[in-house]
Amino acid sequence: MHALSLAASLLPLLGLASAIVTPTSPDASTVVKQGDQITALWTADPTGTWKDVEIQLMTGDNLNMIALETLATGIDGTTTTSFSAAAPAVSPNAAIYFLQFTNGGDMTNVTWTTRFTIAGADGSTTQPTNSTVYSGTTVAWGTGVLLDSNSTAAVSGVTSASASASAAASTGVTIYTSPSSTAAAAVVSGSASVSASVSASASKTSASAATSSKSSAGRVAVSGLGALLAGVLGVAML
Numbered sequence: 001m002h003a004l005s006l007a008a009s010l011l012p013l014l015g016l017a018s019a020i021v022t023p024t025s026p027d028a029s030t031v032v033k034q035g036d037q038i039t040a041l042w043t044a045d046p047t048g049t050w051k052d053v054e055i056q057l058m059t060g061d062n063l064n065m066i067a068l069e070t071l072a073t074g075i076d077g078t079t080t081t082s083f084s085a086a087a088p089a090v091s092p093n094a095a096i097y098f099l100q101f102t103n104g105g106d107m108t109n110v111t112w113t114t115r116f117t118i119a120g121a122d123g124s125t126t127q128p129t130n131s132t133v134y135s136g137t138t139v140a141w142g143t144g145v146l147l148d149s150n151s152t153a154a155v156s157g158v159t160s161a162s163a164s165a166s167a168a169a170s171t172g173v174t175i176y177t178s179p180s181s182t183a184a185a186a187v188v189s190g191s192a193s194v195s196a197s198v199s200a201s202a203s204k205t206s207a208s209a210a211t212s213s214k215s216s217a218g219r220v221a222v223s224g225l226g227a228l229l230a231g232v233l234g235v236a237m238l
Contacts, residue, residue, distance in 0.1 A: 020045045021053060021077045021101055023113045028095065030116035033123055037084040038071070040099055040113070050077035052104035057088070058112070059097050059144040062134060067100070068146055077103070089147040093120045094128050096142035115141065 025041040032038050040055055053075035060066040071085040090097070095117040102110050119125045128140035 020050050026116035028114050032087045033119045034089045034121045038087050039084045041082050045077045048078050050103045053077040054102050056100045058100045061141045087118050090118050090144045092126050094126045096128050096144050
């Protein structure tokens with residue numbers, strides 16, 4: 001009856017699920033810190049059918065359940081009545097997570113635990129962000145996500161755009177460079193740009209000096225010729 005009431009709470013519009021293994025834990029009072037063990041307990045299947053139990057960590061509302069992680073597969077639910085797995089890092093840390101049990105992934109006969117809390121490593125928790133009334137019962141819920149350490153590591157690295165584009169075009173592999181090597185490349189590139197600018201400025205200065213010299217020489221020659229003509233012709237040159 002406990003499993004049937006849980007199923008009714010989770011899927012009121014679909015009717016009562018035919019639960020063969022009957023989950024008993026975790027329950028609404030369960031709080032598991034990130035990294036600690038989630039212990040799933042259930043009564044064995046007396047019919048000898050559930051020999052390939054799959055347990056998934058779920059989140060979301062009753063009508064839009066989201067599988068976050070598969071915790072176990074291949075459990076003989078006719079003889080085994082417990083399983084433990086480490087609680088992953090999730091967000092938010094609230095009572096919005098539950099376990100789903102199937103026999104070999106058969107979604108025509110599913111059962112669930114009630115929602116429980118996965119807390120932060122320091123024990124911190126927050127309240128569920130949503131609530132919905134199902135058949136006169138208010139159910140608090142929310143949608144959690146896994147905090148993937150690999151994604152965090154990728155963010156901490158620096159991607160070389162040009163290298164990534166080149167690598168993706170040839171091999172489909174994204175190349176990551178360390179921040180120090182990227183900074184060094186930027187410094188080298190910046191130094192090269194400065195050197196090029198200085199060289200260009202020097203060339204322009206040299207060219208300007210040469211032009212100025214030629215212009216001055218021309219003015220001196222003209223002035224000398226003008227003075228000679230003025231002396232010969234007796235005309236003042238302005």
